[in-house]
Amino acid sequence: MSEENKKTVIAFYEKLLNEFDAAGGIAQYGGKTYTQHNPLIEDGWEGVTKFAGWVRTNFPKSHMEIKRVFSDGDFVVLHCHWIRVPGEPGDAVVDLFRLENGKVVEHWDVIQPVPETAANRNTMF
Numbered sequence: 001m002s003e004e005n006k007k008t009v010i011a012f013y014e015k016l017l018n019e020f021d022a023a024g025g026i027a028q029y030g031g032k033t034y035t036q037h038n039p040l041i042e043d044g045w046e047g048v049t050k051f052a053g054w055v056r057t058n059f060p061k062s063h064m065e066i067k068r069v070f071s072d073g074d075f076v077v078l079h080c081h082w083i084r085v086p087g088e089p090g091d092a093v094v095d096l097f098r099l100e101n102g103k104v105v106e107h108w109d110v111i112q113p114v115p116e117t118a119a120n121r122n123t124m125f
Helices: 002-018 022-029 044-058
Strands: 030-036 063-072 075-083 091-100 103-113
Touching: 002 022, 002 044, 002 063, 002 075, 002 091, 002 103, 022 030, 022 044, 030 044
Parallel strands: 030 103
Antiparallel strands: 063 075, 075 091, 091 103
16 A cells, blocks of 8 residues: 555655645545644645645746655655746755545655755755
């Protein structure tokens, strides 16, 4: 089930954040309920829809590149590079999703700006 859950979350994420198609992503990959743990986004599917609309309005050229995907049962973790404005460093994002019956039902995230300079030569990705 973990491999199928990975595919579901990747497809949901692409629809939501790269295609700006919240309605399509929710209809195809969303569960009956959605619990949001990001304190800046409203709970439920309405909050997801508003967030996707906000991104589209404020950052129409943004792109989320998935760098790594991990899964453990009903949990899927994405490690991503979110560039809101082309040419800017963007953010390193870790998104954690929980699925029920193969559908997305819960989300947590951690977001960190990619610095212009670093104390080491390792990248964030």
